Amino acid sequence: MRFLSDNTGTVAPEILDALTEANHGLVTAYGSDPWTQRLDDCLSAYFGTAVRAFAVATGTAANSLSLATLTPSYGLIFAHEEAHIANDEAGAPGFFTGGAQLSLLQSPDGKLTRDVLATALDTQRVSVHTLQPKALALSQATELGTSYRPDELRGLCTLAHEHGLKVQMDGARFANSVAFLDCHPGDVTWRAGVDVMTFGATKNGALAAEAVVIFDRRLAAEFGFRRKRAGHLFSKMRFLSAQLDAYLADDLWLKNARHANAMARRLGEGLARIPGVSLAHPVEANEVFVGLPEAALRGLAGDGFQFHPWQAEDRLLARLVTAFNTREADVDAFIASARRHAGAAKERVA
């Protein structure tokens, strides 16, 4: 009964099976195996354009290696103040780039807007005494469970490019956004102007696998050098690539994301109907941020539900994350428990 995160769960059976299936025969190490060899093709087909794809095992590696490929050590990277790279990766972008920094921007629901970026670009003092603006980092889905629409991304990327910035996208929950938007993966990436993205699988059923997808293929060689040098090139690479292979095969990515999204939507709708309970952000992926009386939060915890408290500017929220294997019964139990505890809290107030 955990809604802590989508990285606390198990591996999707299809992906575990793929590991077993890959476990025969001798192949050349470090990527000269059939699974890795077809990775570019698989992801090119997926995105509808020729890409270079590199498998790594963690989201932090994927984000930092791609940012280091896009920005020099003296670079400034614009990002939302809620971004994972800003809050949960121990300063990894600074380590991988040799000291580049983030400029954090505020806007509602975890989504940067063209206006917010425009203001930042206009007011950012730039001289030889400052870092040099070099990249824009976006997350799809965002850290607050919302999703950029294609035209929102196009606006941001166009503005970024006009100012000489490259655009990176953290797609740790990319499948959830595509499932929510019901769009083509290309619509919210290269067609909108994204230069490099991380295509996450771990949170949506893989054991540990993310693909860095390079739309601007001139950057590919450098990325490869950086990956190796940072210890992120696996010798038995087939076991990374096979995960991604299975993740893309038979639209497993979409099936898993749709389920997780459906559970989040059910959770959000159920909670929103409880008097005194409100959602902090629209539910546009597999996360629900909900405001509950503190007594209700304690009550839910007492009932054995697990979730992260989330400190918003003005109130404490509960962050609830669903996954490819979240059960409807657990969602309904959570809602029932919340309703009971919220009601009790209200009575006490009355």
Added chain:
Amino acid sequence: MRFLSDNTGTVAPEILDALTEANHGLVTAYGSDPWTQRLDDCLSAYFGTAVRAFAVATGTAANSLSLATLTPSYGLIFAHEEAHIANDEAGAPGFFTGGAQLSLLQSPDGKLTRDVLATALDTQRVSVHTLQPKALALSQATELGTSYRPDELRGLCTLAHEHGLKVQMDGARFANSVAFLDCHPGDVTWRAGVDVMTFGATKNGALAAEAVVIFDRRLAAEFGFRRKRAGHLFSKMRFLSAQLDAYLADDLWLKNARHANAMARRLGEGLARIPGVSLAHPVEANEVFVGLPEAALRGLAGDGFQFHPWQAEDRLLARLVTAFNTREADVDAFIASARRHAGAAKERVA
């Protein structure tokens, strides 16, 4: 019929089973799972002393993170000129430390000697204009398939410590050395003076798992920060730890290493009996370096055998690596093919 490397192979069935077994239930991410929680205890029991152990997925990560914990950016690291960190990790130690450098030493059979280190320490110019000696990096087994004896290590570590150096050990093939020496793992690590080591499992049957074992436990917190910051902390950490768990359980590490070593020994002995063929180094782990007429090398390749050519100072060798699942029949076939081609080469010369 590949003798290319021990990282081209499959995963030992016991370890794949462990992944399947670990794949149930929700656990907390990033290491608060039962498998990871008992890692310290497992490796403390293994080494016979209280250690801190950190799982990572690649040898380059293990080596570089441990070196970065032992040496500042202005540090000099002594290592054998054949060391993996010097030749096969794309300068990773320089990246992880922020610019520390290696001072490479020569000595036979890939093994540093106390005398060679003593001379290096005596003749190394040290001033504010130079890097500062800070660490000694050893490999057990060495890159040339040899193994340090406990007293050899003690001599090296004592000298290093007397000069204020910390000692790191690359144990990518550690199990093979322990199996060859038939000693206690502690005898060739902490009892000899090693401060931090990487305990490799990937080359001996794991999918992708190495433990960094910290004997000087004051260094543990810093190591943890560095691991996360470099993107080497897994969210679904249980699947790294479960590999190491299975690797240590029922002495799988030893069983696998003994088999690989036996195959290497058989290969070495068989080849050494062929007229005109000679071993370049004693076979003390799972690698054989053998001098063969060039025509014989081509002949073996023509028969479908795969191996790395290895440029020694004066001649071209073949490097043959065995693994936990190398088959006796393949070894014997290789010997027979070598005998045939070496004989033919000899006749041509005559």
Added chain:
Amino acid sequence: MRFLSDNTGTVAPEILDALTEANHGLVTAYGSDPWTQRLDDCLSAYFGTAVRAFAVATGTAANSLSLATLTPSYGLIFAHEEAHIANDEAGAPGFFTGGAQLSLLQSPDGKLTRDVLATALDTQRVSVHTLQPKALALSQATELGTSYRPDELRGLCTLAHEHGLKVQMDGARFANSVAFLDCHPGDVTWRAGVDVMTFGATKNGALAAEAVVIFDRRLAAEFGFRRKRAGHLFSKMRFLSAQLDAYLADDLWLKNARHANAMARRLGEGLARIPGVSLAHPVEANEVFVGLPEAALRGLAGDGFQFHPWQAEDRLLARLVTAFNTREADVDAFIASARRHAGAAKERVA
């Protein structure tokens, strides 16, 4: 008639004379000369405690090298949001440390308070997923021309030390604060708990010379390595040290600072008496931040006065900086011009 900065000016004649005097004879390079050899003694006498002192040529070098000696690459450094290291050094702390970051705090008049720091330390999320708090960076005088009192510094340093932070002080305008406070230099440094400071001379009459003063002398060797490695060890070091020597001799530092401070005070008092004109911060060193009607700012510029506009949160200020050689007549001319233009602006409004 420039009030742009105290680094736009000339070199004090005493310091230029010292260069000429030092220009005879052969001495050993890189600091084995008499001027450098007595630097530790000179600054120990100045501060009233045994220190190690290292000369460098720029404030950015002094700040970044000292911060790199105090904080690891995974460290977090608390500083005021107006700090020079945050806004005017092109991310140098990130470069020198290998990726450490600043956590910027807000408080009035450019001065951190114990409460603000306490709140930051309490609310800063710290885990393996974040940077680790390692240092507090203070400026004396501050970027807004104010000065910490000894007890304010003691409170900040004590709190920092209790939380395991080291304390660095940017003393680019240190002499101005000591002159303003009329205190002993030790009172606002080591006696208050500062671990390492930069003792600036360039802004107060030197050509290019700052001393990094290390109160915690165990850090001295590391600092020396870092200085050389960053290209900040001069071969003809005598010419750096001789500047500092002359700066300390006959209390030149104090004479110069007192004059600059007196000019700033005169400027501030004169401007404050003009109707509609207000000082944004107390004048406690050699800087004046003044709010003037925009038309008056334009008028002053038209009269040939030069100064930096300074964007405060709610209004545009003029920053006026005085120096050791600012002339009273120029100060008075500025005040007269300001009065004239401010009056005109007022009439236009009426």
Added chain:
Amino acid sequence: MRFLSDNTGTVAPEILDALTEANHGLVTAYGSDPWTQRLDDCLSAYFGTAVRAFAVATGTAANSLSLATLTPSYGLIFAHEEAHIANDEAGAPGFFTGGAQLSLLQSPDGKLTRDVLATALDTQRVSVHTLQPKALALSQATELGTSYRPDELRGLCTLAHEHGLKVQMDGARFANSVAFLDCHPGDVTWRAGVDVMTFGATKNGALAAEAVVIFDRRLAAEFGFRRKRAGHLFSKMRFLSAQLDAYLADDLWLKNARHANAMARRLGEGLARIPGVSLAHPVEANEVFVGLPEAALRGLAGDGFQFHPWQAEDRLLARLVTAFNTREADVDAFIASARRHAGAAKERVA
């Protein structure tokens, strides 16, 4: 009577005068002063092509900043094993680049040859597991006091460019080479293919001033960012630029270099005539490397002469460095003393 180094000496009077002359009036800080503004023009005229020039204060800064502009963190830099960047700059290239490394090559007299570089490029293993060759670093004059001829440089640069390497030149003693070769400065730099060079003045009479000269002007902006970020942009920049201005004016650079060279030649010729004494390298700048009996070395030291012992592969040499202000009488006294002590040493042997 010191022949220790050309950086132990005084400042040429013309340069000290230039500092005094520059010491009037207020100018804008950080390079918007007349001296700095004309630096590009001065050095463009000097080299006979349009260049960008950046003043810094030390040779280590000049070398490392220029190398960091030419090579990424994963780059490999080819250099002679005697290069200053390899032996005397505390690993600065690794720090400034974020971990790039040197590949050191051997060849006689401190001069790389096209053949040696060709062999290195051919035999250097390059793959994703290695650093990537990115730059060639040359020194003119070399560390052993020899000078590349224009065609030698053209051969090296052409080969380097064919392999995708950029070429950097350490010109700490550039004036000495140009004086010796009696060529145009362009002949041994951009016309030969050098991309970026450091134009040293400190060893030839400046207080502390080197110009980084960028022939490939697209690299200039990046260089400027890196200089500031490393603390090498001076606020009172006029005093750096004025040194270079005076150094170029009235061919002071050439006058000084010719004198130093003449003294070195006189020293070399005088010593070479002593029986049992031999020069280790041709004297093609302002350094003499001479083999003397050890007793003679001791005798010279006893007579008060100072010089660096220099450990060559097979014997101990004395390194003697002359400067713009070395006196003929001291040279002759050294020769006489050497003759006396060498004669005595010979008699003892007999």
